[in-house]
Amino acid sequence: MAEACQVARKQDLPPPGGYKPIPYKRIPAKQFFSGYAMIAGYLGITAGAAYLYYQNMKMVQKHEIEMRSSKMAIYPMLLAERDREYMKQLRRNRDAEAELMRDVPGWEVGTWYGERVYKNEPEDKFIEPIFHEYYVHTDPHEWFKRAHVKLRS
Secondary structure, eight states: OHHHHTSOOOOOOOOTTOOOOOOOSOOOOOOSSOHHHHHHHHHHHHHHHHHHHHHHHHHHHHHHHHHHHHHHHHHHHHHHHHHHHHHHHHHHHHHHHHHHTTTSTTOOTTSBTTBOSOSSSOTTOOOOOOHHHHTTTSOHHHHHHHHTGGGGO
16 A cells, blocks of 8 residues: 555646736727717617607507597496396385285285385385395395405405
């Protein structure tokens, strides 16, 4: 083992004549445009983009006006349909109450055994039913769709 340590090793030396010089000087990047040309290009591209933005903005505003006009035109019809369906459901509720209570003596539809429910209100005043009264004679799925609409967002 001592013999292995006695072996002469060849030392790594520089090549004859030395190493090449290391280039350390700054090599500037090639300039394609001068500063003025770059500023002019920036201004040109910005002007073109502003023109295209203005054209698009006019088109978007025209589209928004068209949509707003169409919504305002259709809104009364949607309100009328909503009110019509509301009244149809109230009629279905009234008819269902009349059918359910037909065998009860002294029962009048919309009253409590012939007495008005709201005695302090004028007789011809319309009292809107509460949510559960409105959906009392409908399919439970209809009630669920309307009652839990905020859970579906």
